[in-house]
Amino acid sequence: DTAVSQTPKYLVTQMGNDKSIKCEQNLGHDTMYWYKQDSKKFLKIMFSYNNKELIINETVPNRFSPKSPDKAHLNLHINSLELGDSAVYFCASSQGGREGQNEQFFGPGTRLTVL
Amino acid sequence: AQSVAQPEDQVNVAEGNPLTVKCTYSVSGNPYLFWYVQYPNRGLQFLLKYITGDNLVKGSYGFEAEFNKSQTSFHLKKPSALVSDSALYFCAVRDIRGSQGNLIFGKGTKLSVKP
Numbered sequence: 001d002t003a004v005s006q007t008p009k010y011l012v013t014q015m016g017n018d019k020s021i022k023c024e025q026n027l028g029h030d031t032m033y034w035y036k037q038d039s040k041k042f043l044k045i046m047f048s049y050n051n052k053e054l055i056i057n058e059t060v061p062n063r064f065s066p067k068s069p070d071k072a073h074l075n076l077h078i079n080s081l082e083l084g085d086s087a088v089y090f091c092a093s094s095q096g097g098r099e100g101q102n103e104q105f106f107g108p109g110t111r112l113t114v115l
Numbered sequence: 116a117q118s119v120a121q122p123e124d125q126v127n128v129a130e131g132n133p134l135t136v137k138c139t140y141s142v143s144g145n146p147y148l149f150w151y152v153q154y155p156n157r158g159l160q161f162l163l164k165y166i167t168g169d170n171l172v173k174g175s176y177g178f179e180a181e182f183n184k185s186q187t188s189f190h191l192k193k194p195s196a197l198v199s200d201s202a203l204y205f206c207a208v209r210d211i212r213g214s215q216g217n218l219i220f221g222k223g224t225k226l227s228v229k230p
Contacts, residue, residue, distance in 0.1 A: 004158070031216065033217070040222070041153075041203060041222070041223050042220075042222055042223070043159075043205065043220040043223075044220075045210075045217045045218065045219075048216070048217050055217065090158055090159070092158075092159075094216055096216075100147050100209040100210075100211075100216030100217075101147060101164075101166050101209075101216070102216070103149060103161040103164055104159075104161070104216075104218065105161070106151075106158035106159040106160070107158050108157060108158045109156075109157070109158050
């Protein structure tokens with residue numbers, strides 16, 4: 001069984017479009033994250049969400065918004081896509097995120113290409 | 116500012132030889148340190164972590180890492196490398212500014228193990 005899953009795996013779209021990436025975890029974790037990995041493989045946190053608290057990396061444009069319908073899902077919505085949004089986006093989850101001691105489990109990634 | 120440095124972009128090792136992938140950190144207070152591995156076109160997989168206690172930490176696939184407070188280092192090691200160890204390795208430190216265990220990643224080190 002997949003622990004953290006993402007759909008779609010690949011997403012190709014035009015500039016200006018709005019798109020969503022879905023993430024689900026079946027580990028019962030209470031904290032979920034979104035990361036962006038650029039073409040140089042550099043990983044950067046975008047959001048973390050723990051039940052009621054959303055923490056946003058200040059460098060993330062407000063065109064990006066996470067939405068959590070329930071504890072097992074944290075979807076990523078992107079409005080008005082730009083060329084620079086092309087990257088691989090990873091979802092992750094962990095338990096007891098507030099303490100920061102537990103490892104994070106990553107999804108397989110979604111490769112977004114904006115044309 | 117908190118940061119993690121991986122000084123080598125690439126490490127080349129012959130199969131059967133010991134390997135070391137270097138990581139140094141800069142944080143205030145006690146660091147929570149992690150190593151992750153990323154195989155091509157896959158998500159990150161947790162290898163090991165240091166939270167407290169014994170400075171030598173053992174993890175998955177025969178890897179280990181040594182926490183050295185005086186040198187602010189957390190180098191990843193393996194006594195005998197396998198070709199299948201070839202991958203991208205990330206060192207990470209918990210971001211103490213946040214409350215949800217966000218990670219700050221190094222830029223990654225590509226490990227290449229030749230037969």
